[in-house]
Amino acid sequence: MSARIGVVTFPGTLDDADTARAVRVAGAEPVPLWHGDADLRGVDAVILPGGFSYGDYLRVGAIARFAPVMDRVIEAAHGGMPVLGICNGFQVLCEAGLLPGALIRNNSLHFVCREEWLRVDNPDTAWTSRYERGAQIVVPVKNMDGCYQAAPDTVAELEGEGRVVFRYLDNPNGSVGDIAGITDARGRVLGLMPHPEHAIDALTGPSDDGLGVFLSALDHLVSA
């Protein structure tokens, strides 16, 4: 039986179809989840895709965090279900308290769309087991609010526990410690600003380096 991975659509979500495609290419079954549903339809993992949920006219992710579906996502995450937040999804996970810190406006004050080199610093999570430690991958970033910030002791804790999963080699937005993605203490909840779903082949993306994120989850779910 193939793993079923839920992909949440909030009004204003943009990369949901692309995330579902990446899930499918990795060999899992994507299951659409609607923001207003208080039900995860029996999925084995959840992805919150990129976009501008509810327009993000307030602080990014601040409204999506209160969507009915998020109560179930938070519950499931506490129960150990793998949850991935990409871009706006990462912002929502921070607002929901599943990951520490916050994403603020890029230091350039511009939207930044670039192909970015990342280093994988932690391959021991549900979403990164397919990578070697220290692997360098190319994945697009595209956001307005991608600058990761957290209190100094929080950053120290993340660094100390090896919870910084992806790091920029050429920081595009001023993130503290070049942080591109972090995980929770158990390595199940992962948030990152770059878009692995836009790096699943060299035709529509810069590389297929992002596919490892989805394959890792599949490995994790099948072996679990």
Next chain:
Amino acid sequence: MTLSTQPSVDSVEAATASPEQVQPYRELGLKDNEYARVRELLGRRPTSAELAMYAVMWSEHCSYKSSKVHLRYFGETTTEEMRAKTLAGIGENAGVVDIGDGWAVTFKAESHNHPSYVEPHQGAATGVGGIVRDILAMGARPLAVQDSIRFGPADADDTKRVLPGVVAGVGGYGNCLGLPNIGGEVVFDPSYAGNPLVNALCVGAMRIEDLHLAHASGTGNKIMLFGARTGLDGIGGASVLASDTFSGDQPGGKRRKLPAVQVGDPFAEKVLIECSLELFAAGVVVGISDLGAAGLACATSELAAAGDGGMRIYLERVPLRATGMTPAEILSSESQERMCAVVRPEDAEAFLAVCAKWDVTATEIGEVTAGERLVISWHDQTVVDVPPRTVAHDGPVYERPLARPSTQDDLVADTSAGLARPSTKDDLRKTLLRMVSSPNLASRRWVTQQYDRFVRGGTVLAQPADSGMIRIDEQTGRGVAVSCDCNSRYVALDPYQGAQLALAEAYRNVVTTGATPVAVTDCLNFGSPEDPAVMWQFREALHGIADGCVELGIPVTGGNVSFYNQTGQTAILPTPLVGVLGVIDDVRRRVPTGLGTEPGETLLLLGETRDEFDGSEWARVAHDHLGGRPPKVDLAAEKLLGEILVAGSRDGMLSAAHDLSEGGLAQAVVEAALVGETGCRIVLPEGADPFVWLFAESAGRVLVAVPRSEELRFTEMCTARQLPWVRIGVVDTESDAVEIQDVATLPLAELRTAWESTLPALFD
């Protein structure tokens, strides 16, 4: 809903009873004769609401009154054969083309020039929003956008105000809407200083059977208004100046108007797109129209005029976001993110349910009637009672005087022949670096990296590729390429030939990536139509495009005219932007721009190089000169070049290709090397004048890289079909420089700094 305006509303009854009442038609933009015509059509004076409708619908922007007599030429010159794949053409919201495998693609470009000067961010943003709704109204899912933007001198203070705002507006709206931006242009010229141009193009796709045309038919069918609420923003935006005397039916006292530039909400538009596509899929839409320029006035009159009956609208049902709005204001508001649909009564409930799912406000505002009139009431009083065609289609038509200006001869006589040319190796090297870093040739990265090019996962090529390319069908790999271009300096020198050069370049950009051109859209930006010299430019350019399309065998399927791009007596350089759409059966065979994808490539230059520098970028950069005759245009040669490039792509003979345009061969080689991060060695033909070969802007040329194993096969094909070609060098994957034998060796790092530093230095 009850409003204080009710007692003083200017009803049809009141209008009939007070024929002598003075009306502010001039302030609304109507000429004396036009107002007289309205009275004649109605047999009475119009009500305030009717006057507002006629004024806005008969404006230049909506009625094409100065261009109509010329635009007919497109239809007259388009043959049945050219039209064979056209499913909808000029007159619909956007042209639609059959691209095969059951797919229809719709595309169109539109201008949002004046609003973008007044308020760069919102003006540009709502320009994107408007063209996207045009595509949606055809029943298609919008898939990608491109934008061509033009500004005054790069280092002018006002450009520092306008450009960052326009870029942030285009990006902010498109990024939040989730549409990839796959190319366009950024051009600087002093003539745009007081009149920047913002031309946005959108491409969408649908299954052929899902094509929706804007018409209201079927007596009893419901008219549904859905999307954002209607407010005071953008009233008169289509060209009628908002004024205090705008509405005769408002109760005394001064009334503040919001700015005539609309304010965009891309989130609302994103939701509106998904909601509309779900409505189409559910089969509950009979006809649909977007609300753009002239808002409800336009949507109701056009839907009714295109249908087989009349229409009844209850204006008080329109959801408002401002209090005390008058019927005239509601009809002419240009509030964004609204659509109007015709729905069978039995589908109304399902229609409303889909809107509710997306939290989109939807209201039944009227119905299709058996009569032949558009009747609009306001709380039981009839405020509009007109034949809809008289509003939508029977506007005034002007044959403006046109004349080739006397100054044209002097302009043509002032050629570039006498300009000092670089002669030493050192001069050539300096010229090349100066050209590469000049504002019009420098990398557009500062702009394009503010646009999302990845979203939707179908982008195969985007800036700095020659054309943007997206995959339409994930199974078969079928896709489309699109490019829009115009060198307005060439058009100024010879509007007919210059417009054909714009067509040729857009065509060439499409074939360079391996796609076959199938259709053309245009966005004709000119000065005042009341200036005979401008009308002459317009007529010449339009004929150039139409005649060129006949020669290339592809139709113009839609477009847009923007006049009055002029400040005082100074008009912009005539800018007939041409967009070409191409089809590729499998996007995996796209031809990239960058060198070095194959080990061991030969560089060939296809086409003929001539000593042509009039209107060139070199003449501008080195001498600030514009005069003479534009490069020769040979559309038969362009067509042949296209066939050979598509054949080369299909048979895997090309590993890279890059069009030659502004800046000539030197610019093309530098860009191909920098994009591919691979060096090369250029060897110019024996006895060639290096200056001419490096910088001339002869049309019909493309630089191609062919794997050594394919070189003979490819060049034999060129020779057999009589396409001029010359071996111009080799790619060297070990090299980190562009070496031009006997001229200069330029390290890639030095070239990259020159190419990429200019715009950040100006705008960061």
